[in-house]
Amino acid sequence: MTLPSLHGHPIFETAGLGAVFQAIADAGGEARIVGGAVRNALLDEPVRDIDIATTLTPEQVLAAAAATGLKTVATGIEHGTVTVISDNSGFEVTTLRHDVETDGRKAKVAYTDDWAVDAARRDFTLNAFYCSQDGEVFDPMGGSADLDTRTVRFVGDPEARIREDYLRILRFFRFISQYGQDDVDADGLDACRQLKAGLKQLSRERVGQETCKLLCGRRAGEVAVLMNDTGINRTLFGADMDAVLLASVIARAGTLGGTPDYTTLLAAALPLGADEQSELLRLSNVQTRSLRDVQSALPPSPALRDNERKVVLYQTGAETWKRAVLLAWARDANAADEDWAGLYALPEQWEIPVFPVTGSDVLATGVAAGPQIGEALKALEDWWIAGGFVASREELLARLTA
Incomplete structure (x- = not known):
């Protein structure tokens, strides 16, 4: 595959990017966009973050930015990375480097001015592309053919790349989920299988971040099968993923023109309780509560x-309702899709009412403060719900007084 020029690509219209290139050039350095931004631009996929590789050392990058009035944050300076703030956008600028020592989690690096040496330390050929400011694309690791077939392949020896950082096992499956097309690289898959025990060295935060991205990929259901077959999921979570339910949830959401959110995907993929998942993946409190809510929700049905x-919608809330509908729909092989789609759309068709009576209203009737306030309020709300949510505030207060 002959790589096209990216000259004139919208990526170069990113606010602040030109100023970063200019600052590095003024300091006598060379800069190129590197990695995922180049890959996605070549694949005509959305470009999010733009990372830059440079021949300047981190100290020289700091000086170059200061000389042109750009702010910096030393986000990973020990590994050669400085974040340069330009036009309110942050760009990670990293010095060309190679690994001197690795332990499967972190690496000690040495700087270089050789682009091929820098490329040789990267994880996958799809992430080893560079692009100059004029749009010329460089492919030191020969990833052109892999880009054409969307094959995720390790740079060089898969075992060596994995031993440098065991997170690359999860990244291998994550990139297949996001970008893979047909065949899976057999050598890479076998290396992941052989070295999966190294995953136990990783922090739960890193595992959680990669799992989120993996499950949100378009081929997550297929990848879950691969991860089960290689024993990856049992190593990480003590259980296989429910690949069938995961794929079904993704397919049902697709019929609605969307994709499931992370909470729904987790509820489908991992047959574990919310608290256990939270511990394994270091979920936020909000994510844990959302997962707990959907796991405990009464399954909706047509x-x-x-x-x-x-x-049920009133009791669960709109977000939990939609997640629960998707999960129940995915488990039902018989019901008509249009029935489930109508159920899913109920929050847009019926506005969830707000119970119009408060504890203060109960107090105002002379009921003494204490548990009886909540009990009276709950009994009144149950009556209101049973009546179809139609009783007015005045009717409710009259019943409360009576």
Whole structure:
């Protein structure tokens, strides 16, 4: 595959990018966009973060930015990375480097001015592309053919790359999920299988971050099968992923023109409780609560009558309702899709009402403060729900007084 020029690509219209290139050039250095931004531009995929590789040392990058009035943050200076702030955008600028010593998690690096040496330490050929400011694309590791077939392949020896950082096992599957097309590189897959025990060295934060990206990929269901077959999931989580349910959830969401959120994907993929998942993946408190809510929610069904649907929706809330509908739909091989799609759309068709009576209203009737306030309020709300949410505040207060 002959790599096209990216000259004129929208990537170069990114606010602040030109100023970073200019600052490095003024300091006598060379800079190129590197990695995922180049890959995605070549694949006509959305470009999010733009990383830059340079021949300047981190100290020289700091000086070059200061000389042109750009702010910097020494985010990873011990590994050669400085974040340069230009036009309110952050660009990670990293000095060309090679690994001197690795322990499977972190590396000690030495700087170089050789682009091929820098490329040789990268994880996958799809991430070893460079692009100059004029749009010329460089491919030191010969990843052109892999780009054409969307094959995720380690740079050089897969075992050597994995031993440098065991997170690359998860990244291998994550990139297949996001970008893979057909065949999986057999050598890479076998190396992941052989070295999976090294995953136990990783922090749960790193595992959680990669798992999120992996599950949100378009081929997550297929990748879950690969990870089960190689024993990766049992090593990480003590259990296989439910690849069938995961693929079904993704497919059902696709019929609605969308994709499931991370909470729904986790609930589908891992047959573990919310608290256990939270511990394994270092989920945030919000994510843990959302996962707990959907796991404990009454499964919606098209068999529910209209008022029953509204009661369940009122009790769960719109977000949990949609997640629960997707999961229940994915488990049901018989019900018509249009019935489930209608169920999923209920929050847009019926606005969840707000119970119009508060604890202060109960106090105002003369009920003494204490547990009886909550009990009275709950009994009144149950009556309101059973009546189809139609009783007005005045009717509710009259019943409360009576």
